[in-house]
Amino acid sequence: MVHSSPFISDVPVADALQAWYDACAAAGCPDRVAADLVPLAEAAGRVTAEPIWATRSSPVSDVAAMDGIAVLAQDTHGAGPTSPLLLGADGYVVVDTGDPMPDGFDAVVMREQVHYVGADPKVDAEIRSAVPPYQHVRSIGEDISAGELLLPEGHRLRPVDLAAAAAAGATRVLVRRRPRVVVIPTGDEIVPVGSPVRRGEILDTNSLMLVAQAQEVGCEAWPTGIEPDDVERLRTAVRDAASTADLVIVIAGSSAGRDDYTARIVGELGTLAVHGVAVRPGHPVVLGAVDATPVVGVPGYPVSAALTFDIFVAPLLATLEGAAAAERPEITAKLARKLPSVVGMDDWVRVRLGSVGGQVVASPLPRGAGVLTSLVRADGLLLVPAGVEGHHAGEEVGVRLLRRLPEIERTIVAIGSHDLVVDVAATMLRGADPTLTLASSNVGSLGGLVALRDGLCHLAGSHLLHPATSEYTLPYLDELMPGRELAVIRLVHRDQGLLVPPGNPLGVTGLADLGERDLSYVNRQRGAGTRMLLDQELRKLAVDPSSVRGYAREEPTHLAVAAAIAAGRADCGLGILAAARAFGLDFVPVAEEPYDLVVAAPSLDDPLLTPLWELLHSADFHGAIAKLGGYNTTETGRRLR
Amino acid sequence: MVHSSPFISDVPVADALQAWYDACAAAGCPDRVAADLVPLAEAAGRVTAEPIWATRSSPVSDVAAMDGIAVLAQDTHGAGPTSPLLLGADGYVVVDTGDPMPDGFDAVVMREQVHYVGADPKVDAEIRSAVPPYQHVRSIGEDISAGELLLPEGHRLRPVDLAAAAAAGATRVLVRRRPRVVVIPTGDEIVPVGSPVRRGEILDTNSLMLVAQAQEVGCEAWPTGIEPDDVERLRTAVRDAASTADLVIVIAGSSAGRDDYTARIVGELGTLAVHGVAVRPGHPVVLGAVDATPVVGVPGYPVSAALTFDIFVAPLLATLEGAAAAERPEITAKLARKLPSVVGMDDWVRVRLGSVGGQVVASPLPRGAGVLTSLVRADGLLLVPAGVEGHHAGEEVGVRLLRRLPEIERTIVAIGSHDLVVDVAATMLRGADPTLTLASSNVGSLGGLVALRDGLCHLAGSHLLHPATSEYTLPYLDELMPGRELAVIRLVHRDQGLLVPPGNPLGVTGLADLGERDLSYVNRQRGAGTRMLLDQELRKLAVDPSSVRGYAREEPTHLAVAAAIAAGRADCGLGILAAARAFGLDFVPVAEEPYDLVVAAPSLDDPLLTPLWELLHSADFHGAIAKLGGYNTTETGRRLR
Incomplete structure (x- = not known):
């Protein structure tokens, strides 16, 4: 059945696959590769x-299963511990494991149970137990x-x-034979990986990924050159690819309407079965066939491209090989926070998994189709089906695994404030023990403490200033988790300061300037320690936050603040020196603050975390931190509580 | 730490690995490959x-996240559904998804929400809603x-x-870089795959397997030629291999004592760390280092060789790459039958898994180290640790998966009598649907019915004659499973007859000869339908079973009976025509009998089994059966009950 009107949007996945298979069959695509x-x-x-x-x-014949002697079982009757029996030279044959049983013999006595008596050529074998037929014999065809x-x-x-x-x-x-897959990247703005990127150009990372995905499922795959936005050239490219490949993938570039292009060409050259599926991310998928070859148009957003391969391309490739597609194992996990979802679309949410206190917990990652790192960091995929509005925090959900469960169980889950020192710890731990992962999610200090309270993580990184006491982190613990046995370990002291454009063109000298001059500021989110620090400092300086331009503009990490300043969106923002360095910014010091790790006290003895506690005291780790700049390791590893 | 006395047997796995790693470190083996x-x-x-x-x-800069127009958010204040707002040509820039945000603009209005008014070069953009800053903009570093x-x-x-x-x-x-693994097969009796095999020679299947295992975990691997039993030559081969490889595997050939050879050479050339581990199968493993290269001697029995790779070699190779070894996911399954085990040895038992009635059931496969098909057919490995005496039937056990759980859930589990028609059905079902497996275990008709009763399988193949009624199978169902709703589907009628050597040299004419002449017979096991048929026929002929020579010698399948006759171990045995053909034997027909499939009645509607019921009525299936010979498909697919 070929769809009469293929230009339908939001086709459910199962219907889309079926329509595509039907269209391929109608177009004469082979069921299987040769x-x-x-x-x-x-x-x-x-x-x-x-x-x-x-x-x-x-074995091709009965063979000895042990080294020893081949005998005829009935000849051994009467042998026993106290009645040794002698077999003459004609009554046995020495055999090694795997030797064919000599004609006329039907059992083997193990080497260890045979004593030889006499001298060549008349050596008798003495045995001290009778054996049944076929003892230590492997039968033909066993x-x-x-x-x-x-x-x-x-x-x-x-x-x-x-x-x-x-x-x-x-x-x-x-x-x-291995199915052949040709990947065609398209778009005037797309440039090959490795070439310099000018303003407005976008690296062709998708064909690198899609070719590797096809190879990973056992195909031969290669990319063509990047096709510009030229219908005639693209038409030729699709037709050429269809003549050599078993499946053609056209990548729609970065533009949202580019899929129309692919759909039009597929429709003109062959059969367009589906245009637009009810999957998020991934929506503008094109499925069809050209010259008896299946063709798929994948969206340019990288997460969409990767998932389109998984959901649509991999099953078809497996069918072409006549094998079952490798399905991901599914586990049940507790959802770390509320997850709304749009009804009418299958929603593929990337999640991090951690095993905390014997319970696997799933934390949703950023959901944008452009956030490829959400897939890099994902341990699993949570499918919220089209008919479901979402899930509550704490709900048990099914998660398809992208990493094996034993690896997830060897993962230290850190949730809280972001600091590069945590990244350094992650890579040093892994370098020493490849089975160990330290996965950190950056939600700010307060968010981390709440996650620890809710049993979602092993440790929370915090540098949360308590305005009433001017102490960091500790006062919050009794407020948030009264009665809980907690330990607090100092990670580092670090410099906080104002990040400003290179050369500090506006001559910013400190936070006081925010009250005195019309500077635009980029802020951190509520609950971030850096924001608490800002608020405290503004209070000291008697600056009204509402008078600070940009106070309401929030970024989730130090690096994002640095990026905003580097992009010219703000004149300054509070952050750490490492973030300034990453973006080539200048740094105006404001304060030194402690950054601590909060854990449930029993975690100090948890074997999973032991390597981390050891690392905190290692000279290599201190050396690596010193290289970052802006840190002080004098108290690193000290237990505060 | 190097073991002072390496010649110890039955070393526990963890100790053996540690001793090996220590010896490698002491011998200067690199921690990681380059x-x-x-x-x-x-x-x-x-x-x-x-x-x-x-x-x-x-993104490297703020970019448009939608196709549309870039605007300055504050310019859009006041736009609404009833108060359209016109932006002049200077007040907006047309952007595609992925375009950098033009200077001075901070939000995007989607293409669909813009109407253009006027003519070139003065085109105004009309919008009907105000937008906040950064709407539809992806931030730098998002x-x-x-x-x-x-x-x-x-x-x-x-x-x-x-x-x-x-x-x-x-x-x-x-x-x-990929670790390099050299595999050295040894033994005078070992010949390469593809060469003619003379009596006493054994095919070198192990190096084929071990090379593929090493490649599967990401290594470059290759075999050397087969080394004869010559210490000097083997010494040279090990030393040559150690100079080019990151790990050397020496296969001990088929002889049980051959590992001594490897141990001696490793000890002479370098360090012998372990000789003999407490693992079954796999016991005579050799672990050491030569010329700063790890060397492992693996046993010649193929199951031992494969498991030695898994348990000892794969983890070391992963360490060399600096990655975690891929651990197999573990599930809990119900053990189908009692499983004794030797205390003091880790016992790796291969099991078949099936999901029957929502419960995953594990059936142990043959445990011999030479039975490679036990590993081919295995869905999982059950480790009975050294300190455990075994498990009871019905016990919940942990099983490490060799196949993915979704595949196991798409497996029809058949237990009972063996018939080639079941094999034909298995391959035709898989050919039509690569996700579908029909896995059959051959335990005889009665064993199959008992397994069905105990919830261990979906269907039981039976041709069990009821002597009192001369009916097949049906009378047993009420005896074994009173009150159970069962369905019985006819698979085929088939010829049973006496299998005799080619040309029927003894001129056997039928079962009557067993009473009249001194023929040696090979029998099937108790509970096999073929044995019931023999007993019934002997009763009719008034032949006393105890007078039949070989009556007590039991084989588990038709093919094993045929093999025994082909090997000259017996003059005749009852079996099916297909078995005679497989071994080039002659066939003296005795009876035609029905072979039926027994299932729980609800299974008739189970979607998993639907393709099987459809297959029974397909002309292709009947044609394939006809080709086997000795079958009659007139009643195939008929429901008897």
Whole structure:
């Protein structure tokens, strides 16, 4: 069935896949790629195109299963611990494991239980126990019988299958050849990775990713050059690709309307089955066929492109190989916070997972289709189906795993304020122990303490100033978590200051300038320690926050504040020296503040966290921090509470 | 720490690994393989040798997140549904998604919400709603901020990581080179796969498997030629391999004592750390180092070789790459039958898994170290630790998965009598739907019915003759499962007959000969339908079973009976025509019997089994059965009850 009107939006996934498969069938696309006869040594990972029947038994004859002597069991009657029995030279044959049983013998006595008596050529074998027939004999066909089905068609061959196929008499096997995938990047603004990027140009990171995704599922894949926005050229490129590939992927560039282009060309050259699916991110997907080859148009936003591959392309490629697509295992996790979702769209939410106190917790990551790092950092995907409005905090949800559960269980989950020292700790821990991950989510100091209270993390990074006492972090613990046994470990002292454009063109000297001059400021979000510091300092200086231009403009991290200043959106903002350095900004020191790690007291003895506590006292770690600049490690590792 | 006396047997796994790692360190083996700087397009699957820090933000500037017009938000105040507002040509700039925000503009109005008024060059844009600053604008660094940690050291790069690294400014990344593994097969009796096998020779299936296992975990790996049993030559081969490889595997051939050889050479050339581990199968493992290269001697039994790779080699290779070894996910399953185990040895039991009635059930497979098909057919590994005596039937056990759970849930579990028609059904079902598996375990008809009763399978294949009624299968159901709603579907009628050597040299004419002549017989196990048929026929002929020579010698399948006759161990045995053909035997027909599938009645509507019921009525299936010979499909698919 080909859709009469393909130009429908918001097609549910199952319908879209079915419409695409139907259109491909109608357009004469092959069900399966062709088969190749390949030597076993080259067949790992390939899919059988026909069943493998055993043509040979294994073992091919009865064989000795032990080193020892082959005997006729009935000859051993009467042998016992107190009645040794002598077998003459004709009554036994020395055999090694794997040797065929000599004619006329039906059992093996282990080497350790035989004593030889006499001298060549007349050596008798003395045994001290009788044996039943077929003792220590592997029967012909014990492993494989000629004529049996070893492996069915449609089986992806593993190393052990190759060995068994060889034992069963095969030397070559008929397997599907790898599907060929051609990826066509498009767009006047797109430039290849590695070339200099001018203003308005965008790196072609998508074809790098999509080619690797196709290779990861067992295909040959390659990109074409980047096609400019020229219908005639793109038409030629699609047609050329369709003539050599088993599947063609057209990337829509960065422009939202670019998919129309692909849809139009697919419709003109072949069959357009679907244009627009009810999936977020990923919505403007194009599915069709050209010259008996499936064609898919993927959106230019990288998360959309990656998920479109997973949801639509990978299943079709698996079908072409005649194998099952690798489904991700699903686990149940507790949702860390409320998750609203739009009804009418399948919503694929990237989540971080952590195992805290025996409970797997899922924290949603940023949901923008352009935030590729949300996929890099994701441990799993949470599908909120089209019919569901979202989930409450604490709800149990199903999560498809992107990392294996044992790795997730070896992950220290840090939620709280962002500091580069935490990143340095993460990479040093991993470098020393590849099984250990320190995953940090940046939600500000207060957010981290709340997450710790709610059992969502192992540790919270905090530099939260308490205005009434001018102490950091500690006073909040009794307010937020009265009665909880908590430990507080000092990570570092660090300099906070005003980040200003290179050369400090406005001659900013400190926070007092905010009250005296019309500077535009970029702020951190509510609950961030840096914002508390600002508020405290403004109070001291008697500056009314509402008089500060840009006070309401919030950014979630130091680096984002630095980026905003580097982009010219603000004249200054409070942040750490490392952030200024990352963006080439100048730094006007304002205060030194402590940054501490808060944990449940029992975590001090948790083996998962032990390497972190050790790291805090290592000279290498202190050296790495010193290189960042703006830090003081005098108290690093000290327990404050 | 190097063990003072390495010649200890039954070393526990953790101790053995530690002793090996210590010996490698003492011998100067590198902690990690060297690092290569490789282009991103070649870096998928490789492990980072240093952290990847972002040197570039993404987006690099504030960009439009929608196609539309860039505006200054404050210019839009007052626009509303009933109060359209006109922006002059200087008051807006047309932007596409991804375009940098033009200077002086801070928000985007979507294309769909703009009407153009007037003619070139004076076109005004009419909007009907005010917008806040930064609406539909992606901020600089929204995805990646320059200076942030993108990925730590020790991370295996996935496609999405490559795209993010490119966006963060990388074009090449420093990754570990692939570890190099050399596999040395040894033994005078070992011959290469593909060569003719003479009596006493054994195919070198192990190096095929071990090379593929090493490649599967990301290594370069290759086999040397087969080394004969010559200490001098083997010494040279080990030393040569150690000079080029990061790890050397020596396969001990088939002989049980061959590991002594490897141990001796490793000890002479370098350090022997461990000889003999407390693991079954796998016991005679050799671990050591030669010329600053780790060397492992693996047993020749194929299951031992495969598991030794998993348990000892894979973790070391992962360490060399600086990555975590891929741990298998573990699930809980109900054990189908009692499982004794030897105390003092870790016992790795291969199990089949099936999801029956919402419960995952684990059925142990044959445990011999030579039964490679036990690993081919395994869905999981059940580790019975050294300190545990075994498990009871029905106990909940932890199973490490060799297949993904969604695949296991798409598996029809058949337990019962073996018939090739079931194999044909398995491969035809898979050919039509690659996600569907029909897994059959052969335990005889009665065993299958008991398994069905105990909820261990979806269907039981049975041809069990009821002597009192001369009916097949049906009378047993009320005896075994009174009150259960069962359905019985006819699979085929098939010929049973006496399998005899080619040319029928003894001129066997039928079962009557068993009473009249001194023929040796090979029997099936108790509970097998074929044995019931024999007993019934012998009763009819008034032949005393105890007078039949070989009556007590039991084989578990038709093919095993055929193999025994082909090996000359018996003159005849009852079985099916297909088994005779597989071994080139002659066939003396005795009876035609029905072979039926018994299922719980609700299974008739289970979507998992629907394709099987459809297959039973397909002409292709009937045609494939006809080709086997000895079958009659007249009643195939008929429901008897």
